[in-house]
Amino acid sequence: MKPQDIEKRSFEIITKELGARTFPVGIAEVVKRVIHTTADFDYAENLAFSPDVIEQAKAALCNGATIVTDTNMALSGISKPSLTKLGAKALCLMADPDIAREAKERGVTRAVVSMEHAARLDGPLIFAVGNAPTALIRLHELIGKDEVKPALVIGVPVGFVNVVEAKELFIGGKTPYIIARGRKGGSNVAAAIVNALLYQLIRREGF
C-alpha cells in the first residue's frame, strides 16, 4: 500500500469508528487529523473551536500568515511544501540564544519571551502552542493589552500543571481559537492541526 492509500484508509477507519459523532466540514478534517496523529479518540470530545475559526484560519494562511510554534518539534511537523505553496511561513524562537538570555535575566520561561518577540512580527499571526502553558498565559495577557491580535491561537499544550487553566482562558473569548480542553495535547497535535488547515487549502481547494 502506498502512503497516500494508507492515509486514505486510516481516515476511513477513523470516520467509521466515530460513528454517529459527526462534525461540520472543516472542523471534521481537524478532528480526524488529530486522531490520525494520536490514535486517541478522546480528541473527538476535547477539541473546542471558536465560531468561524476554520474560515478565519484559512484566510490568514492565504494572506501570508506567520505560524509561531513553542517547540522546534511542532515546527518540524508542519508541512513545509504546503506553506511554500501558500506563501505562508512558520518559525520557532525557542532555540534563539537571545531568547534564552533574556528569559534567564528576567526569570521567566523562554516560551514567554518567545511569544513577546513573536507578537511584534508583521502580518497575520497564528500561534501554535503544543507545550508551554506559560506561552498561552502570556499571549492572553498581550491580547488583553492590545499588544497583539492573533489571527488564530492553537492552544494544545499537554500536561498536568497549569495546563487546563491556561487553555480555558481562551474558551469563549474574542480571539479565534482551536483548543484541546483538558490535559491532552502536544507538539504533534499542534502540528497536526496546522497541517489539517493547510491540506484543506492545498488538496481540496486547489491552492
Add this chain to the structure above:
Amino acid sequence: MKPQDIEKRSFEIITKELGARTFPVGIAEVVKRVIHTTADFDYAENLAFSPDVIEQAKAALCNGATIVTDTNMALSGISKPSLTKLGAKALCLMADPDIAREAKERGVTRAVVSMEHAARLDGPLIFAVGNAPTALIRLHELIGKDEVKPALVIGVPVGFVNVVEAKELFIGGKTPYIIARGRKGGSNVAAAIVNALLYQLIRREGF
C-alpha cells in the same frame, strides 16, 4: 513555578494517579515520561519491554550509540545536550534527497530506504520508530538476514493500518525492544522514550 519544579510536580501527579500500578526501576521512568508527554495513561498498559532492555539501552548510549529516527520531528524532540554529554548521537535520513530518489525508483517508502542505509552505520544502533510501520517491518527483515543487530528497537509508530502487526513482530523476539502495543504511539512518544533513557544516565547516574 520553574520548569524543573513543574516537571517534578507533574511526575508526582502521574505517580499518584498510577496508584497501585507500579513498575521496576528504569521501566518506571520510561512509562512515566511517556505519560508526561501525552497525558495518556493508556501507556501504562501499552508499553512492552524485553528482558534487561533498560540496562542494554544504557550501555549502548554510554558506548557512543547512534540513534536513528524515522521522522525529523522525533529527532527534534531528543535532548541534544544529553547526547553530547554521553558522546552519543542522533540522526534522521528521511529528508535526504538520495533517500527520496532511491525510494521513488524502487517504489518503496523513504522509511524503508532510511532503515537500510542506517543499518550499515558503525557502532551500537538504536532505532526509534515513531511513525512508519514499514520501517519496523524492514528492520525486522534485516535482522532476520543478520544484516543489522540493533542494540535497541523503540517501536512506537502510531496508526490504523499495518501498525499493530508491525509492532507485534518484535514482541518476544531476540532484539532488545521497547514497543507500544496497539495503535498508539508517535514521534513524540519515540523522543520521550529516548529522553527517559538519557535522563536516567545524566540526572540519576551522573554521567
